[in-house]
Amino acid sequence: MSGSMQGGASRKVAIAGGGIPGLSLALALRQAHGDALDVTVFDPGLDRAALRHRGRAFAVAAGGRRMLTRLGIWADVAHAAEPILDMAISDSRLSDPVRPVFLTFGQDGTGETPPAGEPFAHMVEAEFLVDSLLAASRAVGVAFEPVGIRHAQASGRSMALALSDGRETDATLLVAADGARSRLREAAGIGWVGRSYPQMGIVATIGHERPHGGRAFEHFLPSGPFAILPLVDGGVLSHRSSIVWTEREADVEALIGGSREDTLTEIERRFGLNLGRLVIEDGPSAHPLSLGMARSFRGERLALLGDAAHVIHPIAGQGLNLGLADAASLAEEITEALRLGLDPGAKDVLQRYERSRRFDTFAMAAVTDGLNRLFSNDILPIRLMRDLGLGLVDRMPGLKSVFIGEASASRGASRGASPRLMRGEAL
Ligand SMILES: Cc1cc2nc3c(=O)[nH]c(=O)nc-3n(C[C@H](O)[C@H](O)[C@H](O)COP(=O)(O)OP(=O)(O)OC[C@H]3O[C@@H](n4cnc5c(N)ncnc54)[C@H](O)[C@@H]3O)c2cc1C
DSSP: OTTBOOOOOSOEEEEEOOSHHHHHHHHHHHHHHGGGSEEEEEOTTGGGHHHHTTTOEEEEEHHHHHHHHHTTOHHHHGGGEEEEOEEEEEEOOTTOSOOOEEEEEESSSSSOOOSTTOOSEEEEEHHHHHHHHHHHHHHTTOEEEOSOEEEEEEETTEEEEEETTSOEEEESEEEEOOOTTOHHHHHTTOOEEEEEEEEEEEEEEEEESSOOTTEEEEEEETTEEEEEEEOOSOSTTSEEEEEEEEEEHHHHHHHHSSOHHHHHHHHHHHHOSTTOSEEEEEEEEEEEEEEEEESOSEETTEEEOGGGTEEOOGGGSOHHHHHHHHHHHHHHHHHHHHHTTOOTTSHHHHHHHHHHHHHHHHHHHHHHHHHHHHHSOOOHHHHHHHHHHHHHHHTOHHHHHHHTTOSSTTOBTTTTBOOGGGGTOOO
């Protein structure tokens, strides 16, 4: 039919959104089911996908790395992935001459060690990850449509999809991986509980003279955390780190809107000069920050994935890790249904997906929000309490595991085990 895509197959998964979680789900499904399952990724920004991620780097926790290894992606991105071997946390004011480190954890016996032989996370440059996911997905027959899904309507055993270029198609299951402001979530009438932080997240790549030694820093400053995260060597000064710098929204323009020299001076005040001379290699770019969670992770023949389902503060670098865990869990539920000859868009399949993710997500959202509230202020009694608290944190493996991404991002709490892909196992 003219103006219409081929429809009618009984097993078709349509994924709206070609971000890292959406692409990971597409690849996992197609690898597991081959031609038995049509998988199409719709995204109007597909041709700019890698570009959109240029200069961004994400902390990918051990579960995410195991998943990407199982999907055959890790070997491809290993050249752009720096292991985080150690992390140090300090709590101070900008004017403090020294920043005592309250909490360290790494592989040197000073704190909790990650799972046997594994760094607790890697800093991965996102454009390489996206490129690799796109290439691997194409190679296994994932279809790509560089258009948005404008409207979706479930009817019986299928979902009718209206595309932004006027065509129509259908799917057994629609996955909304269309980001925090998901139109598909809204159109399905799924509520969103959340609020904006009066802060922005500034990200940049910083070149420095001395090697970082795989150590990450999180400086809790009164306006918000300032994280320094190790990247693979390169750039004009041979060594690089990524910064994630949280500032009050009202101050951002003054801090990064002026000359490059002024911005660098502000970065140096926070970064310190332990790693020698600094240069800005990439960025800075500022991103609004919010906390939010969909009232449900599913609708009729609809599953929400990644930021479309939840958005958290980047204080512990876990937003994408939650999205990867969503993809692993949804791929597992769809696979189990297909193996039993069941409808992968059926209500009980989606309910199981939701159950496997809801608790984890809620726990991570609550903890990151709590940490941000506790640390992003300069009220003396609170400072004293939290400095005592950091000593306690050092003895609390539960809270430490938030920072190393093993707390909930990779564990399906309701099942007591992480999804198979996050354990590095096949679907
Ligand atoms: C400052 C900052 C630092 C962060 N650092 C980390 C970190 O270190 N580690 C970590 O785990 N997480 C981190 N995060 C979180 C991480 O960036 C997000 O969780 C992740 O990028 C979300 O991916 P997504 O694909 O769900 O959404 P997005 O990346 O927003 O992608 C949504 C996609 O959907 C497409 N789309 C939109 N509408 C439609 C439509 N109607 N039809 C089809 N497609 C559509 C868009 O074009 C886009 O490609 C950070 C976040 C911030 C703000």
